[in-house]
Amino acid sequence: MENVYLTIVLAPLIGAIVAGFLGGKIGRRASHSVTIAGVGISTGLSLWVLSRFIWHDQPVFNDTVYTWMVSDGIRFEVGFLVDKLTVLMMATVTFVSLMVHIYTIGYMADDEHNWPHGALTGKNSYQRFFSYISLFTFSMLMLVMSNNFMQLFFGWEAVGLVSYLLIGFWSTRESAIFANLKAFLVNRVGDFGFILGIAAVGMYFNSMDYAEVFARAPEFADTQVALFGGVSLMTLICVLLFIGAMGKSAQVPLHVWLPDSMEGPTPISALIHAATMVTAGVFMVARMSPLYELSEAALSFVLIIGATTAFFMGLIGLVQNDIKRVVAYSTLSQLGYMVTALGASAYAAGIFHLMTHAFFKALLFLAAGSVIIALHHKQDIRHMGGLSKYMPITWVTALLGSLALIGFPGFSGFFSKDAIIEAVGASQLFGAGYASVLLTVGVLITALYSFRMYFLVFHGKERMDEHTKHHVHETPWVVTVPLVLLAIPSVFIGWYTVEPLLVADWFTSGDWSPIVVAHEHDTLHHLREHWHGQAAFVQHGLTALPFFLAMTGLGLAAVIWWGIFAFKPRIDEQLQALGGPVTRILQDKYGFDDFNQRVFAGGSRNLGRALWMTGDRAVIDGAIVNGSAQWVARMAQSARHLQTGFLYHYAIAMIVGLVGLLTLFVTL
Numbered sequence: 010m011e012n013v014y015l016t017i018v019l020a021p022l023i024g025a026i027v028a029g030f031l032g033g034k035i036g037r038r039a040s041h042s043v044t045i046a047g048v049g050i051s052t053g054l055s056l057w058v059l060s061r062f063i064w065h066d067q068p069v070f071n072d073t074v075y076t077w078m079v080s081d082g083i084r085f086e087v088g089f090l091v092d093k094l095t096v097l098m099m100a101t102v103t104f105v106s107l108m109v110h111i112y113t114i115g116y117m118a119d120d121e122h123n124w125p126h127g128a129l130t131g132k133n134s135y136q137r138f139f140s141y142i143s144l145f146t147f148s149m150l151m152l153v154m155s156n157n158f159m160q161l162f163f164g165w166e167a168v169g170l171v172s173y174l175l176i177g178f179w180s181t182r183e184s185a186i187f188a189n190l191k192a193f194l195v196n197r198v199g200d201f202g203f204i205l206g207i208a209a210v211g212m213y214f215n216s217m218d219y220a221e222v223f224a225r226a227p228e229f230a231d232t233q234v235a236l237f238g239g240v241s242l243m244t245l246i247c248v249l250l251f252i253g254a255m256g257k258s259a260q261v262p263l264h265v266w267l268p269d270s271m272e273g274p275t276p277i278s279a280l281i282h283a284a285t286m287v288t289a290g291v292f293m294v295a296r297m298s299p300l301y302e303l304s305e306a307a308l309s310f311v312l313i314i315g316a317t318t319a320f321f322m323g324l325i326g327l328v329q330n331d332i333k334r335v336v337a338y339s340t341l342s343q344l345g346y347m348v349t350a351l352g353a354s355a356y357a358a359g360i361f362h363l364m365t366h367a368f369f370k371a372l373l374f375l376a377a378g379s380v381i382i383a384l385h386h387k388q389d390i391r392h393m394g395g396l397s398k399y400m401p402i403t404w405v406t407a408l409l410g411s412l413a414l415i416g417f418p419g420f421s422g423f424f425s426k427d428a429i430i431e432a433v434g435a436s437q438l439f440g441a442g443y444a445s446v447l448l449t450v451g452v453l454i455t456a457l458y459s460f461r462m463y464f465l466v467f468h469g470k471e472r473m474d475e476h477t478k479h480h481v482h483e484t485p486w487v488v489t490v491p492l493v494l495l496a497i498p499s500v501f502i503g504w505y506t507v508e509p510l511l512v513a514d515w516f517t518s519g520d521w522s523p524i525v526v527a528h529e530h531d532t533l534h535h536l537r538e539h540w541h542g543q544a545a546f547v548q549h550g551l552t553a554l555p556f557f558l559a560m561t562g563l564g565l566a567a568v569i570w571w572g573i574f575a576f577k578p579r580i581d582e583q584l585q586a587l588g589g590p591v592t593r594i595l596q597d598k599y600g601f602d603d604f605n606q607r608v609f610a611g612g613s614r615n616l617g618r619a620l621w622m623t624g625d626r627a628v629i630d631g632a633i634v635n636g637s638a639q640w641v642a643r644m645a646q647s648a649r650h651l652q653t654g655f656l657y658h659y660a661i662a663m664i665v666g667l668v669g670l671l672t673l674f675v676t677l
Contacts, residue, residue: 010058010067010070010091011070011072011074011089013054013058014058014070014089014091014154015074016050016051016054017050017051017054017055017058017099017103017150017154018051018089018147018150018151018154019147020046020047020048020050020051021044021047021048021051021106021143021144021146021147021150022047022143022144022147023043023047024043024044024045024046024047024048024139024140024143025044025047025140025141025143025144025147026140027040027043027044028040028041028043028044028136028137028139028140028143029136029137029140029141029144032133032135032136032137032139032140033132033133033136036136037135037136040135040136040139040140041110041113041114041135041136041139044110044139044140044142044143045107045110045111047143048103048106048107048110048143048146049107051099051103051106051146051150052100052103052104052106052107055096055099055100055102055103055104056100056103056104058091058096058099058100059096059097059099059100062093062096063509069090069091069092069520069521070089070090070091070092071088071089071090071091071092071156071220071521072088072089072156073086073087073088073156074086074087074088074089075087075088077159081215082215083211083215083216083217084216084217084218085157085159085217086157086159086160086217086218087160088155088156088157088160088218089154089155089156090154090155090156090219090220091154092521092523093515093516093523094292094295094296094360094516094523094524095153095154095523097360097364098153098292099150099153099154101363101364101367101368102146102149102150102153102285103146103150105279105280105285105367105368105371105495106142106145106146106149106280106285108371108375108491108494108495109142109276109277109279109280109371109375109491110139110142110143111487111490111491112276112279112375112378112487112488112491113138113139113142113274113276114487115382115484115485115487115488116274116275116276116378116382116488117134117135117138117274117276118135120134120135120138120274121134121135123179124179124181125181128181130180130181131181134178138175138178138274138276141171141174141175141178142175142276142277142280144171145168145171145172145175145280145281145285145286146285147167148164148167148168148170148171149164149168149285149286149289150164151163151164151167152164152165152167152168152289152292153289153292156218156219156220157217157218157219158207158210158211158217158219158222159217161207161293162203162204162207164289165200165203165253165257165289165293166200168257168281168285168286168289169193169196169200169257169286172189172192172196172270172277172281172286173189173192173193174189175273175274175277175281176188176189176192176270176272176273176277177189177190177272177273178273178274178277179272179273179274182272184272185272185273187269187272188266188269188270188271188272188273189270189272189273191265191266191269192266192267192269192270195256195263195265195266196256196257196263196266197256198256198263199252199253199254199255199256199257199263200253200256201252202248202249202250202251202252202253202255202256203249203250203252203253203254203256204253205249206245206246206247206248206249206250206252206253207250209242209245209246209249210222210246213229213232213242214229219296222300223299223300223525226243226299226300226303227303229242229243229303230243230303241304241306243300243303243304243307244304244306244307246300247297247300247301247304247307248306248307248310250293250294250297250300251290251294251307251310251311251314253290253293254289254290254291254293254294254348255290255314256290257286257287257289257290257293258287258288258289258290258291258344258347258348259287259318259340259341259344260290260314260315260318260344260345260348261314261317261318261321261322262601264318264322264341264601265598265601265602265605267282267287267337267340267341268334268337268338268341268598270282270337271331271333271334271337275333275374275375275377275378275381276375276378278333278336278337278374278377278378279370279371279374279375279378280371282337282340282374285367287340287344288344288347288363288366288367290348291344291347291348291351291359291360291363292360292363294311294348294351294356294359295351295356295359295360295523295524296523298354298356298524298525298526299525301351301354302354302525302526302527302530305438305439305530308352308353308354308438308530309352309438309439309440310352311348311349311351311352312349312352312353312433312436312438312440312441312444313352313440313443313444314348314352315344315345315346315347315348315349315350315351315352315444316345316349316433316440316443316444316447316448317345317447318341318342318344318345318348319342319343319344319345319346319348319349319447319448319451320342320345320447320448320450320451320454321599322338322341322342322345323338323339323341323342323345323451323454323455323458324454324595325338325595325598325599326338326339326342326454326458327454327457327458327461327595328585328588328592328595328596329458330389330390330391331388331389331390332377332380332381332388332389332390332393332462332466333374333377333381333388335390335458335461335462336370336373336374336377336462338458339370339373339414339455339458339459340370342451342454342455343362343366343370343414345451346362346426346429346448346451347359347362347363347366347429349429349433349444349448350362350428350429350432350433352436352438352440352444353429353432353433353435353436353438353441353444353532354432354436354526354527354530354531354532355428355429355432355433355436355532355533356516356524356526357510357511357514357515357516357517357524357533358425358428358429358432358511358533359429360510360516360524361424361425361428361503361506361507361510361511362422362425362426362428362429364425364502364506365413365421365422365424365425365498365499365502365503366422366425368413368421368495368498368499368502369409369410369413369414369420369421369422369495369499370410370414371495372406372407372409372410372413372492372495372496372499373407373410373411373414375488375491375492375495376403376406376407376410376492377407378488379400379403379484379488379489379492380393380396380400380403380466382484382488383396383399383400383403383481383482383483383484384473384477384481385477385480387473387477390462390465390466391465391472391581392472392473392474393465393466393471393472393473394465394466394467394468394469394470394471394472394473395467395468395469395470395471395472396466396467396471396481397467397468399481399482399483400467400481400482400483400484401483402483402489402492402493403483403484403489403492404467405496406489406492406493406495406496407463407466407467408463408467409496409499409500410495410496410499411459411460411462411463413499413500414455414459415452415455415456415459415460415559415562415563416452416455416555416556416559417559418547418550418551418556419500419504419547420499420500420503421498421499421500421501421502421503421504422499422503423503423547423550424503424504424506424507424543424546425503425507426452426555427546427550427553427555428507428511428533428536429448430445430448430449430452430555431535431536432532432533432536433445433448433532435532435533435535436530436532437529438530449554449555449558450558452555452558452559452562453558453559453561453562454562455559455562456558456559456560456561456562456563456565456566457562457565457566459566460562460563460566460567460570461566461569461570461581463566464566464567464570464571464574465570465574465581468571469570469571469574469575470575470578472578504543507543507546508540508542508543511533511536511537512536512537512540514537569581569584
């Protein structure tokens with residue numbers, strides 16, 4: 010199986026290399042063909058391996074492929090750990106990536122129009138884009154298949170690097186450059202904590218290997234570190250690792266980069282910011298469950314951060330008018346749900362929602378891209394409307410994705426989101442009550458912003474200009490086929506996977522358990538004890554508060570942005586004006602961006618200016634460089650006065666010098 014796993018990882022890398030270095034010679038068709046073939050091979054093999062784990066009891070693979078270095082007894086290796094958690098991530102990542110690759114053929118077909126005439130950066134941009142997204146797939150696979158912290162960090166940084174390249178892909182746009190720099194810097198803040206956490210693991214465990222670290226973790230459960238008056242080692246490691254996850258998975262306050270990353274082409278919004286890169290932090294925490302279960306303080310920290318992100322980021326989605334930014338804030342909110350599940354020790358529910366969310370959120374991003382293509386790259390939902398009759402496939406698939414997102418009964422999002430809310434409600438950890446309230450109310454918010462966007466885009470009177478209205482039509486098959494293929498799991502995948510993932514303990518059964526949950530932290534046991542099948546779960550959901558809140562949100566959205574909006578087009582503006590200061594706070598995104606610009610960016614500039622004025626100009630240039638020259642000049646100027654030209658002056662100087670030397674000789 011080692012060769013199969015190597016092929017899964019290397020096939021996208023080979024495609025990326027060919028398209029990246031030879032794209033200009035082999036052309037567009039060959040470039041997208043080789044990258045799609047590489048990702049297609051990875052997808053096929055990943056699904057085959059997944060089927061082996063489901064139906065044939067495939068043994069866990071945990072082995073080293075290459076030893077890079079051994080230092081002071083610590084082995085730095087490239088290796089694979091392929092277990093049930095890994096293979097689920099592999100299948101999800103590669104399938105979504107394949108859909109995005111196919112979609113990109115249509116979305117980037119006219120990319121030359123996005124570049125200024127004669128811009129060298131626009132040359133072969135189509136081929137370069139395919140190279141980047143294929144390279145991203147390779148990086149993500151290296152991350153999820155790693156069996157050690159060194160390789161995890163490699164994949165972690167690699168996806169960050171490729172994300173930087175993709176967000177700023179249209180590099181002649183100032184907004185794109187600002188966005189990719191912002192993403193890079195914010196992620197570096199998180200990664201600083203992440204690498205400190207890995208360093209602490211190396212220091213105390215003297216190993217980078219997952220299996221060794223997890224096996225020895227209970228030995229350090231009571232170990233204290235002389236920091237801040239004494240803190241648990243497990244708490245320190247877990248919090249530091251989670252700071253890295255806060256950056257990658259865009260949790261408050263390190264969330265600010267994700268909405269701005271919508272400056273990149275839409276396919277990368279679906280690939281990176283919906284299904285893969287932003288879920289790396291969720292996957293990492295689930296993988297580290299043997300460590301997190303030893304620190305309730307770390308779990309509470311994760312729980313509170315996740316719930317705060319889920320609720321407050323969802324509120325911002327209500328006042329957004331850019332179609333991609335509405336979906337972006339939805340992503341932030343749903344990531345908060347996943348992270349909250351991890352904090353409640355419902356790791357299986359968090360991973361379950363990660364999988365279902367990957368399909369319907371990628372679907373919504375790609376549907377938004379389909380609309381953007383049809384409207385000649387206009388993104389303001391206030392200038393859309395009535396697209397259902399022009400774009401029936403996009404309309405239906407977007408409706409299915411929206412229903413899955415709000416957790417409509419029977420759809421994939423219903424099973425995963427309800428499981429998370431119930432698990433958090435059963436948790437006894439500090440902050441669980443706060444989190445339970447926010448997640449439950451967040452269901453109403455999700456339905457409001459999701460169907461506000463849906464009705465403003467697809468229903469009501471057309472609000473685009475006449476030229477756009479006469480040319481709008483359904484997008485090509487390379488765009489619509491991925492929408493249909495993503496809509497299928499968005500509707501059905503939850504029904505077929507909820508029982509094995511959450512009830513049958515798929516993650517915790519067998520000789521190797523990828524997820525470890527302490528008995529006192531098990532918040533999914535109520536679901537297992539009262540499980541009577543999917544239909545009963547749906548029936549129970551129909552009587553629960555989240556269902557009524559979701560239907561209330563959907564109904565309000567329909568009344569306001571479909572019913573009232575038809576004869577009162579300014580209702581959206583009037584509602585926002587009615588919100589007064591609350592609306593302004595949401596439009597200002599709680600002031601995070603302004604604070605960062607003034608304090609961190611502005612403070613860094615001021616610090617740099619102060620160092621330049623005092624250090625560079627005053628000390629280095631003034632005192633050392635120019636000062637030493639001036640000192641020599643002054644010394645020379647003083648020494649000039651000794652050269653008088655009179656012989657008796659020189660004779661006196663010789664006598665004085667001779668006397669001084671004799672005195673010194675006699676004294677010593």
